[in-house]
Amino acid sequence: MFKSLIEKNEKRSQLSIMAQYLNTCFMISTIEHEYLVNIENGVVKNVEEGPFVMPSYIFKLTAPKNEWLKFLQHTPQPGSHDIIAMLRRKVLKFEGDLHPLMSHLLYFKLLLASLRPAESKNEN
Amino acid sequence: MKIEKEPISGQYGKFKIDGIDYRIYWEEAGQGIPLVCLHTAGSDGRQYRALLNDKKILEKFRVVVFDMPWHGKSSPPENAKVGNYKLSTDFYISQIMSFINGLELVKPVVMGCSIGGRIILHLAINFPDKFRALIGLQSAGHLDPYYDISWLHRQDVHGGEVCGGIAYGLMAPTSPESDKFETMWHYMQGGPGIFKGDLFFYKFDGNIGNEIKKIDNSKCPIYLLTGEYDYSATPEETKSLADTIGIEMIKMKNVGHFPMSENPKEFLKYLHPVLNKIS
Numbered sequence: 001m002f003k004s005l006i007e008k009n010e011k012r013s014q015l016s017i018m019a020q021y022l023n024t025c026f027m028i029s030t031i032e033h034e035y036l037v038n039i040e041n042g043v044v045k046n047v048e049e050g051p052f053v054m055p056s057y058i059f060k061l062t063a064p065k066n067e068w069l070k071f072l073q074h075t076p077q078p079g080s081h082d083i084i085a086m087l088r089r090k091v092l093k094f095e096g097d098l099h100p101l102m103s104h105l106l107y108f109k110l111l112l113a114s115l116r117p118a119e120s121k122n123e124n
Numbered sequence: 125m126k127i128e129k130e131p132i133s134g135q136y137g138k139f140k141i142d143g144i145d146y147r148i149y150w151e152e153a154g155q156g157i158p159l160v161c162l163h164t165a166g167s168d169g170r171q172y173r174a175l176l177n178d179k180k181i182l183e184k185f186r187v188v189v190f191d192m193p194w195h196g197k198s199s200p201p202e203n204a205k206v207g208n209y210k211l212s213t214d215f216y217i218s219q220i221m222s223f224i225n226g227l228e229l230v231k232p233v234v235m236g237c238s239i240g241g242r243i244i245l246h247l248a249i250n251f252p253d254k255f256r257a258l259i260g261l262q263s264a265g266h267l268d269p270y271y272d273i274s275w276l277h278r279q280d281v282h283g284g285e286v287c288g289g290i291a292y293g294l295m296a297p298t299s300p301e302s303d304k305f306e307t308m309w310h311y312m313q314g315g316p317g318i319f320k321g322d323l324f325f326y327k328f329d330g331n332i333g334n335e336i337k338k339i340d341n342s343k344c345p346i347y348l349l350t351g352e353y354d355y356s357a358t359p360e361e362t363k364s365l366a367d368t369i370g371i372e373m374i375k376m377k378n379v380g381h382f383p384m385s386e387n388p389k390e391f392l393k394y395l396h397p398v399l400n401k402i403s
Contacts, residue, residue: 075297075298076297078296078352078353078354078355079355081293081296081297081353082292082293082294082355083293084270084271084290084293084294084355085293085355087270087271088270088271088355088356089355098275099280099281102275102281102286103280103281103282103285103286104285104289105285105286105289105290106285106288106289106292106308107289109289109292109293
Protein backbone atom coordinates (compact mmCIF):
# COMPACT_ATOMS: atom_id res chain seq x y z
CA MET A 1 0.00 0.00 0.00
CA PHE A 2 2.83 2.41 0.82
CA LYS A 3 5.65 0.61 -1.01
CA SER A 4 5.37 2.98 -3.96
CA LEU A 5 6.67 5.86 -1.82
CA ILE A 6 10.06 4.70 -3.04
CA GLU A 7 9.15 5.18 -6.69
CA LYS A 8 10.27 8.42 -8.23
CA ASN A 9 7.56 10.77 -9.37
CA GLU A 10 7.37 14.48 -10.03
CA LYS A 11 5.40 15.35 -6.90
CA ARG A 12 7.84 13.56 -4.62
CA SER A 13 10.97 14.89 -6.26
CA GLN A 14 9.68 18.46 -5.77
CA LEU A 15 9.10 17.76 -2.09
CA SER A 16 12.67 17.01 -1.10
CA ILE A 17 13.57 20.72 -1.02
CA MET A 18 11.08 21.15 1.82
CA ALA A 19 12.96 18.63 3.93
CA GLN A 20 16.57 18.82 2.79
CA TYR A 21 17.94 18.38 6.32
CA LEU A 22 15.51 15.67 7.33
CA ASN A 23 16.90 12.22 8.09
CA THR A 24 14.45 9.95 9.84
CA CYS A 25 12.76 6.59 9.87
CA PHE A 26 9.05 6.23 10.53
CA MET A 27 6.46 3.50 10.56
CA ILE A 28 3.11 3.52 8.78
CA SER A 29 0.71 0.95 10.11
CA THR A 30 -2.61 -0.26 8.72
CA ILE A 31 -2.82 -2.47 11.84
CA GLU A 32 -2.61 -5.63 9.63
CA HIS A 33 0.46 -4.42 7.74
CA GLU A 34 3.41 -2.24 8.63
CA TYR A 35 5.76 -0.20 6.46
CA LEU A 36 9.07 1.18 7.61
CA VAL A 37 10.01 4.30 5.66
CA ASN A 38 13.57 5.65 5.60
CA ILE A 39 14.15 9.25 4.60
CA GLU A 40 17.53 10.79 3.85
CA ASN A 41 17.81 14.50 3.15
CA GLY A 42 14.12 14.63 2.32
CA VAL A 43 14.25 11.73 -0.13
CA VAL A 44 12.56 8.38 0.53
CA LYS A 45 15.45 5.93 0.34
CA ASN A 46 13.74 2.74 1.38
CA VAL A 47 10.31 1.33 2.23
CA GLU A 48 10.29 -2.06 3.90
CA GLU A 49 7.10 -4.00 4.43
CA GLY A 50 6.71 -6.07 7.63
CA PRO A 51 6.19 -8.18 9.55
CA PHE A 52 9.11 -7.02 11.68
CA VAL A 53 10.68 -8.63 14.71
CA MET A 54 12.30 -5.58 16.33
CA PRO A 55 11.59 -2.55 14.16
CA SER A 56 13.36 0.65 15.10
CA TYR A 57 11.74 3.92 14.15
CA ILE A 58 11.27 7.48 15.40
CA PHE A 59 7.50 7.84 15.09
CA LYS A 60 4.54 5.83 13.93
CA LEU A 61 1.26 6.63 12.16
CA THR A 62 -1.46 4.05 12.71
CA ALA A 63 -4.88 3.91 11.06
CA PRO A 64 -7.05 1.03 9.84
CA LYS A 65 -6.58 0.08 6.18
CA ASN A 66 -10.02 1.35 5.16
CA GLU A 67 -9.18 4.78 6.59
CA TRP A 68 -5.88 4.93 4.68
CA LEU A 69 -7.77 3.91 1.52
CA LYS A 70 -10.17 6.81 2.02
CA PHE A 71 -7.21 9.18 2.53
CA LEU A 72 -5.57 7.89 -0.65
CA GLN A 73 -8.52 8.56 -2.96
CA HIS A 74 -8.01 11.09 -5.75
CA THR A 75 -10.48 13.47 -4.05
CA PRO A 76 -10.89 12.34 -0.46
CA GLN A 77 -14.10 13.01 1.38
CA PRO A 78 -14.21 15.57 4.22
CA GLY A 79 -12.52 14.17 7.31
CA SER A 80 -10.32 11.85 5.24
CA HIS A 81 -8.44 14.51 3.28
CA ASP A 82 -5.75 15.27 5.83
CA ILE A 83 -3.86 13.40 8.56
CA ILE A 84 -4.87 15.96 11.22
CA ALA A 85 -8.50 15.55 10.09
CA MET A 86 -8.09 11.82 10.70
CA LEU A 87 -6.51 12.55 14.07
CA ARG A 88 -9.52 14.71 14.94
CA ARG A 89 -11.85 11.79 14.07
CA LYS A 90 -9.64 9.57 16.24
CA VAL A 91 -9.05 7.09 13.40
CA LEU A 92 -5.34 7.93 13.16
CA LYS A 93 -2.84 7.77 15.99
CA PHE A 94 0.50 9.62 16.17
CA GLU A 95 3.07 7.93 18.42
CA GLY A 96 6.73 8.31 19.31
CA ASP A 97 9.01 11.31 18.94
CA LEU A 98 6.86 13.62 16.84
CA HIS A 99 9.52 16.29 16.30
CA PRO A 100 10.49 15.19 12.75
CA LEU A 101 6.81 14.98 11.82
CA MET A 102 5.67 18.29 13.29
CA SER A 103 8.73 20.23 12.13
CA HIS A 104 8.07 18.97 8.58
CA LEU A 105 4.30 18.70 8.79
CA LEU A 106 3.47 19.96 5.31
CA TYR A 107 6.18 17.76 3.81
CA PHE A 108 4.73 14.61 5.38
CA LYS A 109 1.18 15.59 4.41
CA LEU A 110 2.23 16.09 0.80
CA LEU A 111 4.44 13.00 0.79
CA LEU A 112 1.52 10.78 1.80
CA ALA A 113 -0.86 12.63 -0.54
CA SER A 114 1.59 11.97 -3.40
CA LEU A 115 0.29 8.39 -3.39
CA ARG A 116 -3.14 9.58 -4.54
CA PRO A 117 -3.95 8.71 -8.15
CA ALA A 118 -3.41 11.52 -10.63
CA GLU A 119 -6.80 10.94 -12.20
CA SER A 120 -10.18 10.44 -10.62
CA LYS A 121 -11.74 6.99 -10.91
CA ASN A 122 -15.09 5.78 -9.64
CA GLU A 123 -14.31 5.99 -5.93
CA ASN A 124 -17.57 4.86 -4.43
CA MET B 125 3.34 50.07 -18.41
CA LYS B 126 -0.31 50.09 -17.41
CA ILE B 127 -1.10 48.33 -14.17
CA GLU B 128 -4.38 46.92 -12.98
CA LYS B 129 -5.26 48.84 -9.82
CA GLU B 130 -7.52 47.41 -7.16
CA PRO B 131 -10.19 49.55 -5.46
CA ILE B 132 -8.72 48.87 -1.99
CA SER B 133 -7.17 51.55 0.18
CA GLY B 134 -5.15 50.88 3.32
CA GLN B 135 -4.64 53.06 6.37
CA TYR B 136 -3.07 53.08 9.82
CA GLY B 137 -4.59 54.55 12.96
CA LYS B 138 -3.98 54.60 16.68
CA PHE B 139 -6.77 52.98 18.69
CA LYS B 140 -7.10 52.77 22.45
CA ILE B 141 -8.04 49.23 23.42
CA ASP B 142 -8.58 48.55 27.11
CA GLY B 143 -6.60 51.70 27.88
CA ILE B 144 -3.55 50.78 25.78
CA ASP B 145 -2.59 52.36 22.45
CA TYR B 146 -2.41 50.06 19.42
CA ARG B 147 -1.36 50.95 15.90
CA ILE B 148 -3.90 49.21 13.70
CA TYR B 149 -3.87 48.69 9.95
CA TRP B 150 -7.05 48.31 7.96
CA GLU B 151 -8.16 48.11 4.35
CA GLU B 152 -11.45 49.13 2.88
CA ALA B 153 -13.39 49.46 -0.35
CA GLY B 154 -16.94 50.23 -1.46
CA GLN B 155 -19.68 52.36 -0.01
CA GLY B 156 -22.92 51.86 1.84
CA ILE B 157 -23.65 49.51 4.71
CA PRO B 158 -20.49 48.95 6.77
CA LEU B 159 -19.35 45.32 6.61
CA VAL B 160 -16.53 44.62 9.06
CA CYS B 161 -14.67 41.38 8.33
CA LEU B 162 -12.67 39.47 10.94
CA HIS B 163 -9.78 37.24 9.89
CA THR B 164 -8.89 33.83 11.31
CA ALA B 165 -6.43 32.96 14.07
CA GLY B 166 -2.80 33.51 13.13
CA SER B 167 -3.55 35.20 9.82
CA ASP B 168 -4.51 38.73 8.73
CA GLY B 169 -6.93 40.80 6.70
CA ARG B 170 -5.51 39.76 3.33
CA GLN B 171 -7.85 36.79 3.58
CA TYR B 172 -10.68 39.09 2.45
CA ARG B 173 -9.06 40.42 -0.74
CA ALA B 174 -11.72 38.81 -2.95
CA LEU B 175 -14.52 40.57 -1.07
CA LEU B 176 -12.66 43.86 -1.20
CA ASN B 177 -12.52 43.45 -4.98
CA ASP B 178 -16.04 42.19 -5.59
CA LYS B 179 -17.90 44.86 -7.58
CA LYS B 180 -21.32 43.50 -6.71
CA ILE B 181 -20.66 43.70 -2.95
CA LEU B 182 -18.94 47.08 -3.17
CA GLU B 183 -22.02 48.68 -4.75
CA LYS B 184 -23.96 48.28 -1.52
CA PHE B 185 -21.38 47.67 1.19
CA ARG B 186 -18.38 49.49 2.63
CA VAL B 187 -16.16 46.50 3.30
CA VAL B 188 -13.66 47.15 6.11
CA VAL B 189 -11.03 44.66 7.21
CA PHE B 190 -8.56 45.26 10.03
CA ASP B 191 -5.52 43.30 11.08
CA MET B 192 -5.84 42.36 14.74
CA PRO B 193 -3.08 43.71 17.03
CA TRP B 194 0.10 41.55 16.59
CA HIS B 195 -1.17 40.37 13.15
CA GLY B 196 -0.36 41.46 9.61
CA LYS B 197 0.61 45.13 9.53
CA SER B 198 -0.85 45.94 12.96
CA SER B 199 1.81 46.36 15.62
CA PRO B 200 2.14 44.73 19.00
CA PRO B 201 1.73 47.29 21.81
CA GLU B 202 4.63 49.11 23.42
CA ASN B 203 6.78 46.92 25.71
CA ALA B 204 5.52 43.74 24.05
CA LYS B 205 7.58 40.58 24.43
CA VAL B 206 7.72 37.46 22.28
CA GLY B 207 5.77 34.67 23.90
CA ASN B 208 3.34 36.67 26.00
CA TYR B 209 0.51 36.99 23.49
CA LYS B 210 -2.73 35.30 24.48
CA LEU B 211 -6.09 36.33 23.03
CA SER B 212 -8.87 36.55 25.59
CA THR B 213 -12.57 36.94 24.86
CA ASP B 214 -12.65 40.33 26.53
CA PHE B 215 -9.68 41.69 24.59
CA TYR B 216 -11.12 40.39 21.32
CA ILE B 217 -14.46 42.09 21.96
CA SER B 218 -12.69 45.29 23.04
CA GLN B 219 -10.62 45.54 19.86
CA ILE B 220 -13.65 45.01 17.62
CA MET B 221 -15.72 47.61 19.47
CA SER B 222 -12.79 50.07 19.57
CA PHE B 223 -12.33 49.68 15.83
CA ILE B 224 -16.02 50.15 15.06
CA ASN B 225 -16.28 53.16 17.37
CA GLY B 226 -13.02 54.62 16.08
CA LEU B 227 -14.27 54.56 12.51
CA GLU B 228 -17.71 55.75 13.66
CA LEU B 229 -19.41 52.86 11.91
CA VAL B 230 -23.13 52.86 12.69
CA LYS B 231 -24.86 49.50 13.02
CA PRO B 232 -22.36 47.59 10.91
CA VAL B 233 -22.66 44.03 9.73
CA VAL B 234 -19.84 41.97 11.23
CA MET B 235 -18.64 38.83 9.50
CA GLY B 236 -15.97 36.66 11.11
CA CYS B 237 -14.34 33.37 10.23
CA SER B 238 -13.16 30.70 12.69
CA ILE B 239 -12.19 32.69 15.81
CA GLY B 240 -14.14 35.47 14.10
CA GLY B 241 -17.04 33.06 13.67
CA ARG B 242 -16.89 32.40 17.41
CA ILE B 243 -16.62 36.03 18.50
CA ILE B 244 -19.72 37.02 16.54
CA LEU B 245 -21.62 34.71 18.90
CA HIS B 246 -20.25 36.65 21.86
CA LEU B 247 -21.28 39.88 20.12
CA ALA B 248 -24.76 38.46 19.55
CA ILE B 249 -25.06 37.61 23.24
CA ASN B 250 -23.69 40.90 24.58
CA PHE B 251 -24.52 43.64 22.04
CA PRO B 252 -27.33 42.48 19.73
CA ASP B 253 -28.63 46.03 19.24
CA LYS B 254 -25.28 47.31 17.95
CA PHE B 255 -25.30 45.34 14.71
CA ARG B 256 -27.44 45.20 11.61
CA ALA B 257 -26.57 41.51 11.20
CA LEU B 258 -23.85 39.04 12.14
CA ILE B 259 -22.35 36.45 9.82
CA GLY B 260 -20.40 33.50 11.19
CA LEU B 261 -18.14 31.53 8.88
CA GLN B 262 -16.98 28.23 10.33
CA SER B 263 -18.78 28.94 13.60
CA ALA B 264 -18.97 26.52 16.49
CA GLY B 265 -19.91 27.19 20.09
CA HIS B 266 -16.86 25.47 21.47
CA LEU B 267 -13.93 23.34 20.41
CA ASP B 268 -12.08 20.76 22.44
CA PRO B 269 -8.35 20.51 21.62
CA TYR B 270 -7.63 17.68 19.19
CA TYR B 271 -3.90 18.23 18.70
CA ASP B 272 -1.15 19.56 20.93
CA ILE B 273 -0.95 23.27 20.12
CA SER B 274 2.40 23.66 21.90
CA TRP B 275 3.94 22.57 18.56
CA LEU B 276 2.86 25.93 17.12
CA HIS B 277 5.42 27.82 19.18
CA ARG B 278 8.65 26.02 19.99
CA GLN B 279 12.10 27.35 19.31
CA ASP B 280 13.17 24.01 17.79
CA VAL B 281 10.36 24.07 15.18
CA HIS B 282 9.97 26.77 12.53
CA GLY B 283 6.68 28.46 13.43
CA GLY B 284 5.86 29.51 9.88
CA GLU B 285 6.38 25.99 8.56
CA VAL B 286 4.23 24.27 11.18
CA CYS B 287 1.45 26.89 11.18
CA GLY B 288 1.34 26.70 7.38
CA GLY B 289 1.19 22.92 7.55
CA ILE B 290 -1.73 23.04 9.96
CA ALA B 291 -3.62 25.62 7.88
CA TYR B 292 -3.06 23.73 4.62
CA GLY B 293 -4.89 20.64 5.84
CA LEU B 294 -7.93 22.65 6.88
CA MET B 295 -8.62 23.52 3.26
CA ALA B 296 -10.55 21.47 0.74
CA PRO B 297 -8.65 19.32 -1.77
CA THR B 298 -11.01 20.81 -4.36
CA SER B 299 -9.97 24.43 -3.73
CA PRO B 300 -7.60 26.02 -6.27
CA GLU B 301 -3.96 25.34 -5.36
CA SER B 302 -2.88 28.95 -5.91
CA ASP B 303 -5.52 30.28 -3.49
CA LYS B 304 -4.66 27.56 -0.98
CA PHE B 305 -1.01 28.46 -1.23
CA GLU B 306 -1.69 32.14 -0.56
CA THR B 307 -3.91 31.28 2.41
CA MET B 308 -1.13 29.09 3.79
CA TRP B 309 1.46 31.78 3.07
CA HIS B 310 -0.37 34.22 5.37
CA TYR B 311 0.04 31.64 8.14
CA MET B 312 3.70 31.21 7.32
CA GLN B 313 4.18 34.95 7.86
CA GLY B 314 2.63 35.14 11.32
CA GLY B 315 4.74 36.17 14.32
CA PRO B 316 6.07 33.59 16.80
CA GLY B 317 3.36 32.32 19.12
CA ILE B 318 0.55 34.39 17.59
CA PHE B 319 -1.47 31.53 16.09
CA LYS B 320 -1.10 29.62 19.34
CA GLY B 321 -2.07 32.71 21.34
CA ASP B 322 -5.24 33.12 19.26
CA LEU B 323 -6.13 29.47 19.82
CA PHE B 324 -6.24 30.15 23.54
CA PHE B 325 -9.46 32.04 22.75
CA TYR B 326 -10.69 29.44 20.24
CA LYS B 327 -10.13 26.33 22.32
CA PHE B 328 -10.39 27.60 25.89
CA ASP B 329 -11.39 31.13 26.87
CA GLY B 330 -13.94 31.73 24.10
CA ASN B 331 -15.81 28.44 24.42
CA ILE B 332 -19.53 29.04 24.92
CA GLY B 333 -21.81 26.59 26.65
CA ASN B 334 -25.42 27.19 27.57
CA GLU B 335 -25.04 30.92 26.96
CA ILE B 336 -25.73 30.19 23.29
CA LYS B 337 -29.37 30.01 24.30
CA LYS B 338 -29.25 33.72 25.10
CA ILE B 339 -28.83 34.55 21.41
CA ASP B 340 -32.01 36.14 20.11
CA ASN B 341 -32.10 36.09 16.33
CA SER B 342 -35.04 38.52 16.28
CA LYS B 343 -32.87 41.23 17.87
CA CYS B 344 -30.02 40.75 15.41
CA PRO B 345 -30.21 38.39 12.43
CA ILE B 346 -27.46 35.77 12.38
CA TYR B 347 -26.26 33.82 9.36
CA LEU B 348 -24.02 30.77 9.68
CA LEU B 349 -22.06 29.34 6.74
CA THR B 350 -19.61 26.45 7.03
CA GLY B 351 -17.42 24.69 4.49
CA GLU B 352 -17.85 20.94 4.26
CA TYR B 353 -14.12 20.18 4.46
CA ASP B 354 -13.59 21.99 7.75
CA TYR B 355 -12.64 19.56 10.51
CA SER B 356 -12.00 22.28 13.07
CA ALA B 357 -15.53 23.71 13.11
CA THR B 358 -17.40 20.97 11.30
CA PRO B 359 -20.75 21.46 9.51
CA GLU B 360 -22.28 19.18 12.17
CA GLU B 361 -21.09 21.52 14.92
CA THR B 362 -22.43 24.57 13.09
CA LYS B 363 -25.73 22.72 12.57
CA SER B 364 -25.98 22.02 16.29
CA LEU B 365 -25.30 25.71 16.99
CA ALA B 366 -27.88 26.81 14.41
CA ASP B 367 -30.47 24.44 15.89
CA THR B 368 -29.93 25.95 19.34
CA ILE B 369 -30.36 29.48 17.98
CA GLY B 370 -33.31 28.35 15.86
CA ILE B 371 -31.95 29.27 12.44
CA GLU B 372 -30.90 27.43 9.29
CA MET B 373 -27.21 26.99 8.51
CA ILE B 374 -25.67 26.99 5.06
CA LYS B 375 -23.28 24.15 4.27
CA MET B 376 -20.84 25.19 1.58
CA LYS B 377 -19.64 22.48 -0.78
CA ASN B 378 -16.05 22.21 -1.96
CA VAL B 379 -14.56 24.56 0.63
CA GLY B 380 -12.89 24.13 3.99
CA HIS B 381 -11.98 26.37 6.92
CA PHE B 382 -11.03 29.49 4.91
CA PRO B 383 -13.83 29.95 2.35
CA MET B 384 -13.12 33.61 1.58
CA SER B 385 -9.48 33.02 0.64
CA GLU B 386 -9.10 29.34 -0.29
CA ASN B 387 -11.91 29.39 -2.85
CA PRO B 388 -13.42 32.88 -3.13
CA LYS B 389 -15.31 32.11 -6.33
CA GLU B 390 -17.22 29.30 -4.66
CA PHE B 391 -17.68 31.26 -1.43
CA LEU B 392 -19.18 34.31 -3.11
CA LYS B 393 -21.93 32.12 -4.60
CA TYR B 394 -23.10 31.50 -1.04
CA LEU B 395 -22.38 34.97 0.35
CA HIS B 396 -24.15 37.09 -2.27
CA PRO B 397 -27.67 35.86 -1.38
CA VAL B 398 -26.96 36.42 2.34
CA LEU B 399 -25.80 39.99 1.72
CA ASN B 400 -28.83 40.59 -0.53
CA LYS B 401 -31.10 39.64 2.37
CA ILE B 402 -29.23 41.94 4.74
CA SER B 403 -29.29 44.92 2.37
